[in-house]
Structure formats: structure tokens, C-alpha cells
Amino acid sequence: MSSGASDMSVHTRPQAAMAARRLVPEDTSAVRFSGVTRHFGSVKAVDGVDLDVRAGEFFAMLGPSGSGKTTCLRLVAGFEQPNAGEISIFDEPVAGSPPFQRAVNTVFQDYALFPHLNILDNVAYGLRIRGMVRSEREKLAREALGLVKLVGFEGRRPSQLSGGQRQRVALARALVNRPKVLLLDEPLGALDLKLREEMQVELKTLQRALGLTFIFVTHDQGEALSMSDRVAVFDAGRIVQVGTPEEIYERPRNRFVAQFVGGSNVLEPAITARLGGQPRLASLRPEAIAVQSVGAAPGDGHVHVDGICIEVQYHGAMRRVIAECASIRLAALVPATQARNLLSGEAVRLSWSPASLHVMEDEK
Amino acid sequence: MTSVALDPPMAREALSRRLSSVLFAKRGLLVTLLLVPPLLWLGVVYVGSLIALLIQSFFSIDEFSGTIVREFTLKTYAELLRPANLDVILRTLAIATFVTFASAVLAFPIAYYAARYARGRTKATFYIAIVMPLWSSYLVKVYAWKLLLAKEGAVAWGADRLGATPMVDALLSMPFVGGPSLSVSYLGQALVFAYLWLPFMILPIQAALERVPASLIEASADLGAAPGQTFRTVTLPLALPGVAAGSIFTFSLTLGDYILPQIIGPSTLLLGQTVYVLQGTAGNIPLAAAFAVVPIIVMGFYLFAAKRLGAFDAF
Structure with missing residues (x-):
């Protein structure tokens, strides 16, 4: 052959x-x-x-x-x-x-x-x-x-x-x-x-x-x-x-996959409920979150929370913004152009479309 | 007052620190200081005496007066080729070859087990069991073997009990290797040599096998090799440098030993004994030196052949 x-x-x-x-x-x-x-x-x-x-x-x-x-x-x-x-x-x-x-x-x-x-x-x-x-x-x-x-x-x-x-x-x-x-x-x-x-x-x-x-x-x-x-x-x-x-x-x-594969935000059921969703464990991808200054109008139908920016990490084309909003900590991945002047300690408004909230399996 | 009391230790420390700084800056000086004593030892005591020996072998002895003639000659080396002397050399080489082969065959399974399977306590026990015979007296071990191998000794007794006496007799009746009893035969002599040098064969083989990563054995199996094929094509070639290193010990130790063959084996002399007799009773230092050069040459050829056969390729 x-x-x-x-x-x-x-x-x-x-x-x-x-x-x-x-x-x-x-x-x-x-x-x-x-x-x-x-x-x-x-x-x-x-x-x-x-x-x-x-x-x-x-x-x-x-x-x-x-x-x-x-x-x-x-x-x-x-x-x-x-x-x-x-x-x-x-x-x-x-x-x-x-x-x-x-x-x-x-x-x-x-x-x-x-x-x-x-x-x-x-x-x-x-x-x-x-x-x-x-x-x-x-x-x-x-x-x-x-x-x-x-x-x-x-x-x-x-x-x-x-x-x-x-x-x-x-x-x-x-x-x-x-x-x-x-x-x-x-x-x-x-x-x-x-x-x-x-x-x-x-x-x-x-x-x-x-x-x-x-x-x-x-x-x-x-x-x-x-x-x-x-x-x-x-x-x-x-x-x-x-x-x-x-x-x-x-x-x-579940939580493990959400965090291990790409570091998603995991929202506890109580938090999801507070943010207007079902009381279920949910994940929210960092890149689905937009970072604005407080008072800015969020996108159409978007959910928003206000908080304090804790840290801005440099990732080349992107910035990873860590913010604390009413006792929960969220990470957002935003294009560098949008976060250029952001400083830690600054008040920020985070917003996202409710559709990007992904409901996961409940934990026993 | 306090400053006076503190001064001497401060000064001492400053001196040692200053010395450290000098040595740190001049690495060459430190290396020289550390290497000169051992190099002197190696150069003068080892290499120097070896060269002295070589020189002696090019002298000759005056047959009438028995004095050494300090003139360059190859006459002494020519004497090595006399049938009686050549016989000593060839017989010793044959025994050393056999001893080396027997040691390798005995040592390999032990080294393999110790390297690949034994863990923790078992491994420590193996190490001690392998090395412990080296801690006891050489003479005691050889004499113990003489008794074991004697006509009325433990081995003959055991063979009798097992009904194996005809087998032992058959072995002893073989030409060249046999004799009246094991303790005066070449067979017994080789056996005791192999016993004595076994640790020197096991340890290098074990070290070589331990350097073979388990993933190589797995890779070989993964590529379709059955365990026997893996052993022949991967394990054995990689253990060969260890076998070569071990055989250098067993071979050269057998070539040079002059005590064991006095106690065990036939009355004919081996190379080591010949050197002993020539430089002692006979006072023929040049011929003794020429005999002593033989193992060096043989080992040289042996290593060359081992290298050519790829024994050191894994390095």
C-alpha cells in the first residue's frame, strides 16, 4: 500500500x-x-x-x-x-x-x-x-x-x-x-x-x-x-x-466553570434578585459590563448599579475594572479607550443588558 | 570602656569579612587554594607513582648479579611474551572476563528491582544489604568462603543433602574450571571474586537505571513495544553505561587481586600474585612493573571498545 x-x-x-x-x-x-x-x-x-x-x-x-x-x-x-x-x-x-x-x-x-x-x-x-x-x-x-x-x-x-x-x-x-x-x-x-x-x-x-x-x-x-x-x-x-x-x-x-473558564462574575441568587432577575445563581461575563460615570444614562433597557472603582488593570487593548457596588465586587472588561481616565476610588456606574445574565445550576 | 571591650571581636570579624571580600573578588585565588592540595596528592602520589612504575618497566635485571640495570630497554616487555608469563596473563584475563560477566548477570536484576520498584524502607534495606558486605573484612569473607567451598564444607554438605553431589562432581570434573574441590578450583575462585565485587557492579547499574525516566518506558510501550522489546531497545542501552562502569571495577579488581587466589583456587599464579612474587621474593622489579602495566593496557583497550560499541552514548 x-x-x-x-x-x-x-x-x-x-x-x-x-x-x-x-x-x-x-x-x-x-x-x-x-x-x-x-x-x-x-x-x-x-x-x-x-x-x-x-x-x-x-x-x-x-x-x-x-x-x-x-x-x-x-x-x-x-x-x-x-x-x-x-x-x-x-x-x-x-x-x-x-x-x-x-x-x-x-x-x-x-x-x-x-x-x-x-x-x-x-x-x-x-x-x-x-x-x-x-x-x-x-x-x-x-x-x-x-x-x-x-x-x-x-x-x-x-x-x-x-x-x-x-x-x-x-x-x-x-x-x-x-x-x-x-x-x-x-x-x-x-x-x-x-x-x-x-x-x-x-x-x-x-x-x-x-x-x-x-x-x-x-x-x-x-x-x-x-x-x-x-x-x-x-x-x-x-x-x-x-x-x-x-x-x-x-x-x-456552574460556579466552577464560570470562574475557571475566563473569570466570570458569579452572582449569588439574592443578588440576582436584587438586580431585577430571578433568584438564581447567575454568571455575568466581564466584557458584558459597560463602565460609565455616575449619572450617565445606561443603554436601552440596561440594568445598572453604582459603585466605587477599586482597581484598573492594564491588559493592553482592554482594561479590567474592578468595582465594588453595594457589597458585591464586579469585574468589567472594557476597551482601553473607555477607561483611559478612570482612577481607583472614583464613583462609577456599571450597566449591562439583562440578556447577558446567564442563569446557572442551583447549588445544593 | 565599652568600646575597648568591643574592639577585639569587631576587628576579628572585620578581618574575616575582608578575607571573604578578597576571595569573592578574586575567584581564581579561591579555586587555586581549594584545588592545590588535592591536585598535589593526585599528581604526586597517584600519577607520579604510576609514572615511576612505567619507568621501572623499561629497565631490566642483570640475570647473573640480580641487580637492576637502569638503561632503557624493551627486553622486560619481551619477557612477558614467554609462554609461562603469557599463560598467567591469559588465564587472569579469562577469569576476569568470566567474573565480570557473572557479576553483571547477577547484579542486573537486583539493580533493576532496587531502581524501579523498591521504595522507601525497602529501598533503604536494599542499599544496606548491597553495601554491608563492603563493611566487613575482606580476609574474613575470603576465609569464610574457603570453608564454605571446602571438600567437607557447607556447600558440599548442602549438595549432598539435596542429592546434587553428582552435579557438583560433574562441574568439578570439567577441564580447566574444575579441580579436586570447589575451594581449589577456578570455578570456586571466580565465584568468590563475583561475590566480592558484586556491590561495585550493582551500584552503577542502579544509578544508571534510576536516571531513566519512567516516561521513556511508557513512551516505548505507547509506540507498540512489548515489555521485552522495551527492555532490549530502551532499558538495556540506557543501563549500559552503568554496566560499563561496573565492569571496570570488577574487571580491574580481578586483574590486580593477589590475596584471594592465594587462598581459593588452584596453585597456579594469577597476574596480581605474579607481581607480588616478582617484586618480593624474586626481586625482579622491572618484570613486576611490566606485569603491572598489563591491566592498564587491557583496561585502555576495554574502555576504547566499550566506547566504540556505544556504551557511553546515553550521556
């Missing part, structure tokens, strides 16, 4: 590769968790997780450290086995099957490149294990290195590469095996901001071109929102919410 080689050269012909890859129907399940629990001693790292990642999806697992997202990834890879529940990869239950028998590959957080092998041998490792002849596997490895723009580095050792380059090698080493699902464990965590942004774009482009299913673990909500088709938000071993970035950002299900 010669398509193996042509498939990897997508950097020159992405369309062809996409056509070759998109044979999987859109709604096929790539990875399914049902009631999966994994505990270490008395600690429930993963606690009854249900999940369905669709084929061809860029799926992010987002959560703070210790929320169980990495353990979930390791359960898919086979490094951990669940104590309860079932995991299927493309509708095949994988209970008890070891990592080396699973059609998934991992990009490790520390890259885990083999220090005793050069870059070409690192990338060709999986093919060598499968018994592919040298000429064939080196050809594919070279193509994979082309895919991640690392041509010319074949003979070097991992220790001679920069962090960003190692990360690309790790990516090529996983992709060359053409896994059904690619697992990425905080792959951009160790890179500096500029490199991280570059890699975000590249990862996304690669994923689209190859039509592969990517499961991406991160604690960076910006990264999760900007790259993924869908996001699962983890807290204390459970999935709190699964949805598209828009859903997660605009309609957070």
Missing part, C-alpha cells in the same frame, strides 16, 4: 490527505468512557466519568492540576486501568489491553524522547518495533519530520534540540504510526508564549489536514477554547461540563 507514504506528505497537499482521511463518518465514536472510575488508594482521581469523543474531533480536557484530566488520558493510552466502568476506542472495549496493543499514540508532557537514539531513529521507533524494514521506515520518518518542519535534524540527538524542536519530534514520532487517536498531555506547557501560539496554530492545522482525532489535555483555558472543537471541563475527578468553546464560555453550567 503506497498511500502510507503519500498520506504523510500533507504539508504539500493537505486537501488530498484530508480526502483520504475523511472516510470515517462524522458521528463515529472515537473514545467512549462509561462510568469510568480510577482511584489511587483513597484518592478518586477519576470519579464516574462518562464521555464520548467523536472521530475527527479536536477534543480538549480542561481543568486545574489534580482534576483527573491527565489520568483520563492515561486511561485511554492504557498506562492506567479503570477500577470501574468501561472504555472503548472506536467501539472496541479496551479493558485489560496493554498500551502496546492500542491504536493510540501519546505526545508526552516531557516529550520522552529516547536519549540514546538520534532524531530519525526516535521518529522511526514505532515502525521499527512493528518490524518495518529500515529503508521503508526511514522514508516515512523523514516524511513525518517534514510534516513538523524538522528536515535536516535527522542525525542529531534529542539533547541537541531546543524545547520547541523536541516537541515537534515527539509529535512526529507519534504521528508516523498513524494512530486512530492522538493523545497530547499538556504538550505546550514547557514552551514560551510565542512558540506556544505558533504551535497552537500548527497543531490545529495538522489535525484538520490529517483528519485525526486529537485529545488534548491542558490547564490553560485560553488554549482549550481557541483550539478545540469541544471542551470537557474537569473538577475533582468529574466532568463538570462538555460543550463547544462557545457553550462553555457563554453558558457555564
Whole structure:
């Protein structure tokens, strides 16, 4: 089968590769968790997780450290086995099957490149294990290195590469095996901001071109929102919410999601009632709030409160204004032009459209 | 009055602080002060005596008067190639090779367990168990082994009880390695050597294995390698520098030892004993020196070969 080689050269012909890859129907399940629990001693790292990642999806697992997202990834890879529940990869239950028998590959957080092998041998490792002849596997490895723009580095050792380059090698080493699902464990965590942004774009482009299913673990909500088709938000071993970035950002299900994903204002039921809404827990996005001087007429049908500006934080094009209004503290994100002369201690009027108040689940 | 009382300690402190400032400003001076004594020790006592030895090996002995002729000659080295002397060298090399191999085989599983699985208390116990034999007297251990391996010793007794005497007899009847009893055979000698040097093999292998991150083993499995394949393609190559370091100890210690072969093993001499006899009773210092140069050359070749085979590539 010669398509193996042509498939990897997508950097020159992405369309062809996409056509070759998109044979999987859109709604096929790539990875399914049902009631999966994994505990270490008395600690429930993963606690009854249900999940369905669709084929061809860029799926992010987002959560703070210790929320169980990495353990979930390791359960898919086979490094951990669940104590309860079932995991299927493309509708095949994988209970008890070891990592080396699973059609998934991992990009490790520390890259885990083999220090005793050069870059070409690192990338060709999986093919060598499968018994592919040298000429064939080196050809594919070279193509994979082309895919991640690392041509010319074949003979070097991992220790001679920069962090960003190692990360690309790790990516090529996983992709060359053409896994059904690619697992990425905080792959951009160790890179500096500029490199991280570059890699975000590249990862996304690669994923689209190859039509592969990517499961991406991160604690960076910006990264999760900007790259993924869908996001699962983890807290204390459970999935709190699964949805598209828009859903997660605009309609957070509870206090945790509202605060972890983008720092929304959370209004207690009593406050919401006082502000003219239903007595329910609600979230209000900082950018939905307008900041004016006291006495200015608020927008049409807008709710407003007066308060004192406590702090103005500089965020380049935007200013984050923290104000205290009748014992509640609100954060507003406003364009720099509107808050240029604002000083802390000044009286301000905050206003927003009632429609931007998002009602969340009640807390027990 | 008070100022007078305070003066002396103030002055002392000022002096030490001033010294600190000088040393801080002149880093080179501090480095020199710290390095000169050990460098002198290393240079004079270690390298110096080694060079003296090398020089001796290029002298020769006058066969009639038995005095040393202090003229440059390769005659002494030529003597090494006499069948009797060559026999000593080759026999010692064979034993050292076997001992090294046996130590590596014995040490690897222990080091692997200690590095990868043992945690906390178990790990500490392992460390102590590995190092403790080094705390007791070398001679006591060797004599204890002599008794254990003797014809009427514990090993023979145990073999008898287990009905394994024919096996022991079969081993002892093998040419070259066998002998009348384990305590006077090459087999017994190699066994005790391997016992003595085992900690020197375990510790470097353990250190090398501990430097292998668990994620590398996982990455190998992730890329499709079964545990056996991972061991061959990742673990073993990365542990090889440790094996090489350990084998330097076991190999060179066996090449130089002259006490153990006096107590255990056949009456034929090994390299270390030959040096001992030549420089003592025989008074042939040049030949003793030439013999002593042999392990240096052998180790040189050994390290060169190990490097060429990639034993140090993981660094």
C-alpha cells in the first residue's frame, strides 16, 4: 500500500490527505468512557466519568492540576486501568489491553524522547518495533519530520534540540504510526508564549489536514477554547461540563466553570434578585459590563448599579475594572479607550443588558 | 570602656569579612587554594607513582648479579611474551572476563528491582544489604568462603543433602574450571571474586537505571513495544553505561587481586600474585612493573571498545 507514504506528505497537499482521511463518518465514536472510575488508594482521581469523543474531533480536557484530566488520558493510552466502568476506542472495549496493543499514540508532557537514539531513529521507533524494514521506515520518518518542519535534524540527538524542536519530534514520532487517536498531555506547557501560539496554530492545522482525532489535555483555558472543537471541563475527578468553546464560555453550567473558564462574575441568587432577575445563581461575563460615570444614562433597557472603582488593570487593548457596588465586587472588561481616565476610588456606574445574565445550576 | 571591650571581636570579624571580600573578588585565588592540595596528592602520589612504575618497566635485571640495570630497554616487555608469563596473563584475563560477566548477570536484576520498584524502607534495606558486605573484612569473607567451598564444607554438605553431589562432581570434573574441590578450583575462585565485587557492579547499574525516566518506558510501550522489546531497545542501552562502569571495577579488581587466589583456587599464579612474587621474593622489579602495566593496557583497550560499541552514548 503506497498511500502510507503519500498520506504523510500533507504539508504539500493537505486537501488530498484530508480526502483520504475523511472516510470515517462524522458521528463515529472515537473514545467512549462509561462510568469510568480510577482511584489511587483513597484518592478518586477519576470519579464516574462518562464521555464520548467523536472521530475527527479536536477534543480538549480542561481543568486545574489534580482534576483527573491527565489520568483520563492515561486511561485511554492504557498506562492506567479503570477500577470501574468501561472504555472503548472506536467501539472496541479496551479493558485489560496493554498500551502496546492500542491504536493510540501519546505526545508526552516531557516529550520522552529516547536519549540514546538520534532524531530519525526516535521518529522511526514505532515502525521499527512493528518490524518495518529500515529503508521503508526511514522514508516515512523523514516524511513525518517534514510534516513538523524538522528536515535536516535527522542525525542529531534529542539533547541537541531546543524545547520547541523536541516537541515537534515527539509529535512526529507519534504521528508516523498513524494512530486512530492522538493523545497530547499538556504538550505546550514547557514552551514560551510565542512558540506556544505558533504551535497552537500548527497543531490545529495538522489535525484538520490529517483528519485525526486529537485529545488534548491542558490547564490553560485560553488554549482549550481557541483550539478545540469541544471542551470537557474537569473538577475533582468529574466532568463538570462538555460543550463547544462557545457553550462553555457563554453558558457555564456552574460556579466552577464560570470562574475557571475566563473569570466570570458569579452572582449569588439574592443578588440576582436584587438586580431585577430571578433568584438564581447567575454568571455575568466581564466584557458584558459597560463602565460609565455616575449619572450617565445606561443603554436601552440596561440594568445598572453604582459603585466605587477599586482597581484598573492594564491588559493592553482592554482594561479590567474592578468595582465594588453595594457589597458585591464586579469585574468589567472594557476597551482601553473607555477607561483611559478612570482612577481607583472614583464613583462609577456599571450597566449591562439583562440578556447577558446567564442563569446557572442551583447549588445544593 | 565599652568600646575597648568591643574592639577585639569587631576587628576579628572585620578581618574575616575582608578575607571573604578578597576571595569573592578574586575567584581564581579561591579555586587555586581549594584545588592545590588535592591536585598535589593526585599528581604526586597517584600519577607520579604510576609514572615511576612505567619507568621501572623499561629497565631490566642483570640475570647473573640480580641487580637492576637502569638503561632503557624493551627486553622486560619481551619477557612477558614467554609462554609461562603469557599463560598467567591469559588465564587472569579469562577469569576476569568470566567474573565480570557473572557479576553483571547477577547484579542486573537486583539493580533493576532496587531502581524501579523498591521504595522507601525497602529501598533503604536494599542499599544496606548491597553495601554491608563492603563493611566487613575482606580476609574474613575470603576465609569464610574457603570453608564454605571446602571438600567437607557447607556447600558440599548442602549438595549432598539435596542429592546434587553428582552435579557438583560433574562441574568439578570439567577441564580447566574444575579441580579436586570447589575451594581449589577456578570455578570456586571466580565465584568468590563475583561475590566480592558484586556491590561495585550493582551500584552503577542502579544509578544508571534510576536516571531513566519512567516516561521513556511508557513512551516505548505507547509506540507498540512489548515489555521485552522495551527492555532490549530502551532499558538495556540506557543501563549500559552503568554496566560499563561496573565492569571496570570488577574487571580491574580481578586483574590486580593477589590475596584471594592465594587462598581459593588452584596453585597456579594469577597476574596480581605474579607481581607480588616478582617484586618480593624474586626481586625482579622491572618484570613486576611490566606485569603491572598489563591491566592498564587491557583496561585502555576495554574502555576504547566499550566506547566504540556505544556504551557511553546515553550521556
